[in-house]
Amino acid sequence: MTRFIRGVAVIAVAALGLTGCAKQGSQTPPSTTAAPSSSVASPASSQFLDEAPVVLEDGRHPIFLTSVDVPGRKITFDLIVFLTGAAAKAEWAKTHPGEGDGPPNDYLIVNNNPKLRTLPVAAGVAVKVVDLEAPGGVGLVTIPFADLSSHFATGFGLPFWITVAEGEVTLIEEQFLP
Secondary structure (H helix, E strand, O other): HHHHHHHHHHHHHHHHHHHHOOOHHHHHOOOOOOOOOOOOOOOOOOOOOOOOOOOOOEEEEEEEEEEEOOOOOOEEEEEEEEHHHHHHHHHHHHOOOOOOOOOOOHHHEEEEOOOEEEEEEEEEOOOOOEEEEEEEEEEEEEEHHHHHHHHHHHOOOEEEEEEEOOOOEEEEEEEEOO
């Protein structure tokens, strides 16, 4: 019986290793449709790995902030899809048939998953927020992470972009919307 369990464990770990062999550096654009299910265990559900599950892959991601934990250096957020141009028009046509050429101001936010995620924030994180009084109109101004809670509390409700590296948030940028 223990040989059988060891065999299953070896096969599961090998299968997980093979699923991680995708070409490095290639990123698939966010999808609004669910991926097909697979019978191979994912790292998040594997009992054979000591690693924590991946909350969000490295890269830049659009989000809605839901909470900021300054003392704990964490943020909780709702991952969204931020579409512009032809992609926004195509999605608009699918979800708003007969309502014009595309979304107002040429962008569309898709938020079809209520899952909240929490990530640690790197010690040297840069936080850039919208400054409506910048010279020449709208700009971004850098603020300390400790001030993000008070900025977030002002109720702008704008999406943010976060950059994730090795499981930590290294950059937080507020997105200006007209």
